[in-house]
Amino acid sequence: MDQSKENQPAAPEGATQAPSDYFTGITWVKTLVPANDQTDCVVSDVTFEAGARNNWHTHPNGQILVVTAGTGYYQEQGRPIQLLRVGEAVNIAPGLVHWHGATPDSRFTHIAINPNASKGGAVNWLQAVTDEEYHSYQG
């Protein structure tokens, strides 16, 4: 993939690019609430450029997504892709294999809430989402 600065979309303010080992396409991550002992929740703002998605993965302590911009995909292993719209939330059980990302034509932003951060092991990364899997949305 050509990631020269000329072709790369502008990062949201304060965000850094997510690691290509675990993301297909360009995704930006900004930490809103770092690790802390007051609420023990880590909160991040995640923006996927159109077509971008993360690998299949699990969260040992679960995760909540809240959509704030654009339209995205969310898929649990063995189930069809679900469309995610602004204002919708997903409550992801500990250990559930899933992925999320933008639709092919829309930049997509969600807040990601990781509870019980002090327990460690926020995410376990698995294999990449193939193009066939990504394009399986039935509408």
Add this chain to the structure above:
Amino acid sequence: MDQSKENQPAAPEGATQAPSDYFTGITWVKTLVPANDQTDCVVSDVTFEAGARNNWHTHPNGQILVVTAGTGYYQEQGRPIQLLRVGEAVNIAPGLVHWHGATPDSRFTHIAINPNASKGGAVNWLQAVTDEEYHSYQG
């Protein structure tokens, strides 16, 4: 206050009005993630009409706010009012006395994240924020 339907702003989709016992002005609350044993976090979408705010209060388990629209106020007891803008977050320690709401001229929306919901006692309400306190923002 005149709360006839003619003068009342339209509710955001799926939201209900927050109780006037604990809120000054009109505020809307929509539950995004109800009580659950997967993440043990309750997440709500809260919209304050311009001038609206909640009472002084504490959260025994803490709370996180993430601003998604408009401009708001946040004040901790004994400190000046802070302005909150879209994309900003506040991590509120358990037991901290504080309030939040819209500015006088802007509708304001934040997500509210309540961790460790199964511990109970999500909020302890205190006295209303007076007009003098509300209008003490120094800019």
